[in-house]
Amino acid sequence: MPVTHPTPREFPLKNMESDVLHIQDLHFSYPDGHAALHGVNLALRRGDKVALVGPNGAGKSTLMLHLNGILNGRGEVSIAGLPVSEKNLPAIRAAVGLVFQNPDDQLFSPTVFEDVAFGPLHMGFPEDEVRARVDSALAQVRMSAYHDRLSHHLSVGEKKRIAIATVLSMSPQLLVLDEPSAGLDPRARRTLINLLKELEITMLVSTHDLALAREIFPRLVIMDHGQIVADGPTAELLENDALLNAHGLERL
Secondary structure, three states: OOOOOOOHHHOOOOOOOOOOEEEEEEEEEOOOOOEEEEEEEEEEOOOOEEEEEOOOOOOHHHHHHOOOOOOOOEEEEEEOOEEOOHHHHHHHHHHEEEEOOOHHHOOOOOEHHHHHHHHHHHOOOOHHHHHHHHHHHHHHOOOHHHOOOEHHHOOHHHHHHHHHHHHHOOOOOEEEEEOOOOOOOHHHHHHHHHHHHHOOOEEEEEOOOHHHHHHHOOEEEEEEOOEEEEEEEHHHHOOOHHHHHHOOOOOO
16 A cells, blocks of 8 residues: 655645745754855756766765755755755655665665655555656656666666656656766766756756766856855856866866
């Protein structure tokens, strides 16, 4: 029997005119006292595709973990007008599709179908809708033929696409990916790039792959030392040698 939770259609998300993501003055420190975020402000409108770049330790992963309530700092974070808070977590986690760098962190069921069906089942959808959502998500990542495959037998590139399908099956409003091209060979990387180009969804992607950022994302956000130090057109920022050098990035 499916676990009964409210479905996304019942969640009080605001209309399409609101920011899909709104962050205001976000601060966060880890229990050891390390301050990881210092007054971050960021907004994404519906349809935005944004690359988040910066050196290791800049705060990118910490920021992303605030978007579905895994971490909770001081400041304001909202998804489609709904504050990220404990009482709203079921709605937030349906609306934010977070894909981790290592797909093995996300694929834990015996088959691809079961992995992709997990989210919709636990959102309370009936079996016929779960199957429709799985079919649609696998089609979006070009993996329709993998329904009955064993997840742990797939290549890294295939696993990454299935991991994306596991969140697409919940019809998120925001897709958040952490280093999606890491560990991929050139063919798998090109397949992923084409996939991300085609997906019609608001997207925030943390990456060290500046060539991928240039090709896919019109907007670039640079983080360093827990702050956003630049936010603007990707082509323009990637031509700014002084900016890139100051924040540990290399011009293409």
